[in-house]
Amino acid sequence: MTTVEQFDLVGEGVDRVDGPLKVTGAAHYPNDFSFPDLAHAALVRSTVAAGRISRLDMSAAQASPGVLAVITHQNAPSLRRAPDTILSAPPPPLQGDRILHYGQYVAVVVAGTAEEATAAARRVEAEYETTEPVLDIHDPRAEVLTDPFEMDSSRGDAEAALSSAEVTFEATYTTADNTNNPLGLFTTVAAWDGETLTVHDATQWPDQLRTALARVFDVPESGVRVLAPFVGGGFGAGLRVWPHVMLAALAARTVGRPVKLVLTRPEMFTGVGHRTATEQRIKIGATRDGRLVAIDHESTTTLQMEGDNFEPCASGTAYAYACPNVSTRDRQVRLNIPWCNSMRAPGEAQGNFALESAMDELSYELGIDPLELRLRNYAESHPQLGLPWSSKALRECYEVGAERFGWSHRLREPCSMREGDWLIGYGLAGVSFFWFQKPCQASATLRRDGTALVRSAVTDIGTGTYTVMAQLSAELLGLDLSRVTFELGDTNLPPGAVAGGSGLTASLGSAIHAACRNLVQAFLDTVRDDPTSSLAGCAVDEVSIGHGRIYRTGSPEDGEAYSDILAAHGLTELSAHGASTPAAPRELGLAPAGPFGARFVEVRVDPDLGLLRVARVVSVIDAGRILNEKTATSQIIGGTVGGIGMAMFEETVTDPGSGRIANATFGDYLIPVNADIPDMQVIFVGRPDRFNPIGVKGVGEIGLVGMGAAIANAVHHATGRRIRSLPITIDKLF
Numbered sequence: 001m002t003t004v005e006q007f008d009l010v011g012e013g014v015d016r017v018d019g020p021l022k023v024t025g026a027a028h029y030p031n032d033f034s035f036p037d038l039a040h041a042a043l044v045r046s047t048v049a050a051g052r053i054s055r056l057d058m059s060a061a062q063a064s065p066g067v068l069a070v071i072t073h074q075n076a077p078s079l080r081r082a083p084d085t086i087l088s089a090p091p092p093p094l095q096g097d098r099i100l101h102y103g104q105y106v107a108v109v110v111a112g113t114a115e116e117a118t119a120a121a122r123r124v125e126a127e128y129e130t131t132e133p134v135l136d137i138h139d140p141r142a143e144v145l146t147d148p149f150e151m152d153s154s155r156g157d158a159e160a161a162l163s164s165a166e167v168t169f170e171a172t173y174t175t176a177d178n179t180n181n182p183l184g185l186f187t188t189v190a191a192w193d194g195e196t197l198t199v200h201d202a203t204q205w206p207d208q209l210r211t212a213l214a215r216v217f218d219v220p221e222s223g224v225r226v227l228a229p230f231v232g233g234g235f236g237a238g239l240r241v242w243p244h245v246m247l248a249a250l251a252a253r254t255v256g257r258p259v260k261l262v263l264t265r266p267e268m269f270t271g272v273g274h275r276t277a278t279e280q281r282i283k284i285g286a287t288r289d290g291r292l293v294a295i296d297h298e299s300t301t302t303l304q305m306e307g308d309n310f311e312p313c314a315s316g317t318a319y320a321y322a323c324p325n326v327s328t329r330d331r332q333v334r335l336n337i338p339w340c341n342s343m344r345a346p347g348e349a350q351g352n353f354a355l356e357s358a359m360d361e362l363s364y365e366l367g368i369d370p371l372e373l374r375l376r377n378y379a380e381s382h383p384q385l386g387l388p389w390s391s392k393a394l395r396e397c398y399e400v401g402a403e404r405f406g407w408s409h410r411l412r413e414p415c416s417m418r419e420g421d422w423l424i425g426y427g428l429a430g431v432s433f434f435w436f437q438k439p440c441q442a443s444a445t446l447r448r449d450g451t452a453l454v455r456s457a458v459t460d461i462g463t464g465t466y467t468v469m470a471q472l473s474a475e476l477l478g479l480d481l482s483r484v485t486f487e488l489g490d491t492n493l494p495p496g497a498v499a500g501g502s503g504l505t506a507s508l509g510s511a512i513h514a515a516c517r518n519l520v521q522a523f524l525d526t527v528r529d530d531p532t533s534s535l536a537g538c539a540v541d542e543v544s545i546g547h548g549r550i551y552r553t554g555s556p557e558d559g560e561a562y563s564d565i566l567a568a569h570g571l572t573e574l575s576a577h578g579a580s581t582p583a584a585p586r587e588l589g590l591a592p593a594g595p596f597g598a599r600f601v602e603v604r605v606d607p608d609l610g611l612l613r614v615a616r617v618v619s620v621i622d623a624g625r626i627l628n629e630k631t632a633t634s635q636i637i638g639g640t641v642g643g644i645g646m647a648m649f650e651e652t653v654t655d656p657g658s659g660r661i662a663n664a665t666f667g668d669y670l671i672p673v674n675a676d677i678p679d680m681q682v683i684f685v686g687r688p689d690r691f692n693p694i695g696v697k698g699v700g701e702i703g704l705v706g707m708g709a710a711i712a713n714a715v716h717h718a719t720g721r722r723i724r725s726l727p728i729t730i731d732k733l734f
Ligand code: MOS
Pocket: 204, 234, 235, 236, 237, 239, 342, 343, 344, 345, 346, 499, 500, 501, 502
């Protein structure tokens, strides 16, 4: 049966199989689902960041046209907490009068139409007894969590090595709060039928949502069905079970009708998580000839008042370079801010900015080319675990990137490259993203007409999961892509992994690999005692597949078509199940490698007009086997655009007095537009990884990592100005 060495899926991409559905409007996003007696919900949010609700007057809202219910903490039933997981749900809403952040829900209004609900929600009168919110990470009142992820690391003695190093460098870097802004406004449509709940939602993890809602409403999991065949982007915003989802289900149960709740764009800024701000201090010690002897990286990120957020910023530094003495520490500071949550490349996006900026600064102190400095400290094996990498082609990333970009044309001195009025700067960053694979299940069915159906309860957040999983299944079953359908987004399907952490392709692909192998086994079981079959008595490892047939390896004429086997045995179809569990690194004796990459950036700065432009980006990525070069390239391009946003535009502004989000609209929160996006080259290098049977590593987040540092480094090269704070806005530059 096909093994990872044999199949060849790298090469030209395949168009998205769901493309026609999307462009013709036939793809149903959560907002597209409706019911004949659908009611609509609108939210009322706290206008203060800390304190308690002192008065709520719902009379005007209740008397508003079309209103079916107004639910507040005064009349809401008690709801249970969802189970604690790594991406745990916030506590259920409307369970008390305490206010912990601006935008916290204080009421949900249900009415016959969305307009009626919105109008009535404005008539809810809320008064608050406020306390002074904790909004600054240096506020002495703020609770500080140390080592919250139990990922702090230490090897050698960083402090001693720093004090005796020939060259030392130290700086503090900051990054701003950013807000995930998927185009699709998060929508939940909830419908109860007795104790059975059906929910359409923009989740990135249907199974977790099902488990959480079952617990919150105290109904059996089997009675909850979550559907998410299409979602309008996620970038991490759909990883958790947000309070508005619980409110939609609560509203539906209260009025006894299906309810639709669509967040507004301002509500997206307070209700579905955001990337935390960071303050990071880095100290580096090196020899004169550019060998790192010590790195100390301490990161402090912001955190909401209760609950957790997995955002390890410093820990990646432990394995970035071959350096004998390293200490990394992550801290979190609790503030009266809306919930923090993963936003594409959590932790690495911020941590890499600090480390790769510091490496660039060190290169100037040493008078060594920034690329050369990185190569001199290349980690050939995992420096913390002392194990060989499961795969690592970062050196090739640097070499190919330097060649394609023309790094050798870079003049060393800042401000030394110019074209007319434009100062030109070259910058680079080395990048990685951590390994993340989760248990996953899938099923595969072959029918007598020669078509296959492969299924798992995952989501495709726009990454191309529909497409690459259909391709992979076709390859593993020896069928034409046109004969394979991959179905997802429904908790009635086999339990799926989260579409997050760049891990779904590895998790799900491995499950599909198992399911397809088991399916071939099921066919062999069917013919085992059939004297007329040329496959009788064959084991799965003795056969190959292709053109809809199973045949003895090396002897293509000794085989049978799937459909012939089904017909001969009076079967309409055969199915098999497959499950994958992440491999245990220690058992394999390998260090799990996430994707690696090198980002090369050219910026242009017009110092008279105060213009900063990214002119070119070359990204060379090692993500193991690339299942579809076209969709993978799109992932890197999309991540790069997000990275340019983080580096130059995006900043969620919290009003320092009130805790209000001051720029919660697309008019005020800047994201890159087409004119900000330059020519981008994406090149994949490397070999299949050894940690899963399909050899993939993941491309979802790596495309964002490193853009902050590469742009900051290029800005320094162009202008001589070192910006240690993202976003790099023109006011910081001049
Ligand atoms: Mo990604 S931030 O894990 O959706």
